[in-house]
Amino acid sequence: MIASGKGGTGKSTLAVHLGGRLAAHGRRVLLVELDSGLRSVDLIAGVCGRTVYDLEDIFSGRCDPDKAVVESPAFPGLFLISAPYSGGCIRPEQLRLLTGRMAASFDYILLDTAAGLGEAFTAAEGAASAALVVTTPDPVTVRDGRIVADSLFEAGIPRVRLLLNRVAERNPIRDLDECIDTVGAQLIGVVPESAALAAAAAEGRPLTEGRCGAALDNIARRIIGEEVPLAVR
Numbered sequence: 001m002i003a004s005g006k007g008g009t010g011k012s013t014l015a016v017h018l019g020g021r022l023a024a025h026g027r028r029v030l031l032v033e034l035d036s037g038l039r040s041v042d043l044i045a046g047v048c049g050r051t052v053y054d055l056e057d058i059f060s061g062r063c064d065p066d067k068a069v070v071e072s073p074a075f076p077g078l079f080l081i082s083a084p085y086s087g088g089c090i091r092p093e094q095l096r097l098l099t100g101r102m103a104a105s106f107d108y109i110l111l112d113t114a115a116g117l118g119e120a121f122t123a124a125e126g127a128a129s130a131a132l133v134v135t136t137p138d139p140v141t142v143r144d145g146r147i148v149a150d151s152l153f154e155a156g157i158p159r160v161r162l163l164l165n166r167v168a169e170r171n172p173i174r175d176l177d178e179c180i181d182t183v184g185a186q187l188i189g190v191v192p193e194s195a196a197l198a199a200a201a202a203e204g205r206p207l208t209e210g211r212c213g214a215a216l217d218n219i220a221r222r223i224i225g226e227e228v229p230l231a232v233r
Contacts, residue, residue, distance in 0.1 A: 001111040001128035003121060003152070004135065005144025010165045011134040013201040014191065014216075015112040016044040016075070020206055021220035023077030027107040030069065032099070033083040034090050034113050034120035041112060042082045046074035046204030055081050056088030058098065065098060074205050079106070092123040099127045108223075117151060125152065130159035132188065137164060137171040137179055145183040153184075161188035163219065168193040187230065189219035 002018075004011045012035070019029045032055065033041040042048045053068035058081070065081070072078045099109050111128060114120040131152045135145035145162070152160045162185040164176060180187050191197075194212035207213045218228045 001113055001124035002132045003113045003148050004115050005148045006141055007115040009134045009136050009141060012040050012112050013044055014134060015110055016041055017216050018220055019078045019110050020075030021217050022108055023075055025224060028077055029108045030079045030102055030106040031110045032081045034111060036083045036088040039083045039085055041080060043204055044201045045072040045080055047072055047080060051082050054084045056084040059091055059094050090120045090123040092126045095123045096127045125155040128157060131157050132161050132163045133185055134163045134165055136166045142179050142182045149183050149185045160185045163189055165191045166193045188222055189215060191215045
């Protein structure tokens with residue numbers, strides 16, 4: 001599961017691009033969007049207009065799960081189940097059954113939760129075996145990240161990792177060690193502030209170059225299990 005304490009951290013953008021990087025390394029990846037009513041993953045992944053069914057259609061029995069799965073043309077090997085445009089609710093037991101069913105067809109299932117500790121977060125906690133907590137280097141987001149991490153640890157998630165996003169030369173918190181200590185989770189990667197990533201997300205296409213692209217690729221490789229040195233300037 002990919003979570004954040006508050007909105008605006010770039011969580012969904014990272015979910016799509018990390019899923020795309022995992023797919024580029026030969027993995028079949030399913031990204032399930034849980035943020036009902038605030039749908040964005042279809043735009044970021046370049047599948048807007050291609051989706052016929054969504055997560056609520058699955059949970060309501062209106063379609064078989066396979067019919068709601070759409071492959072991203074921008075990120076081959078990345079498949080998506082979108083959240084509904086409006087309404088719907090995330091049912092924990094149904095989400096566990098869905099991920100259990102789809103696990104046979106995919107190497108990774110990424111759950112893009114809604115920000116905060118609502119029903120989508122709680123449902124994802126019950127289905128996930130690992131979690132990424134996305135924060136930006138500012139006091140409010142880092143503090144909320146600690147609340148999210150504490151909930152994940154209390155739920156018994158065995159692997160909780162911190163992903164620092166939008167790190168610039170000048171941040172409200174200048175010492176990234178302070179972010180790590182406050183959240184209380186092991187750091188898996190640092191993604192620099194990037195206008196190129198924001199543009200790629202808006203246009204539904206991959207980011208293939210630059211420091212930000214390299215950082216995303218390194219994080220994906222760490223998720224796979226490769227030992228990639230973590231160098232933070």
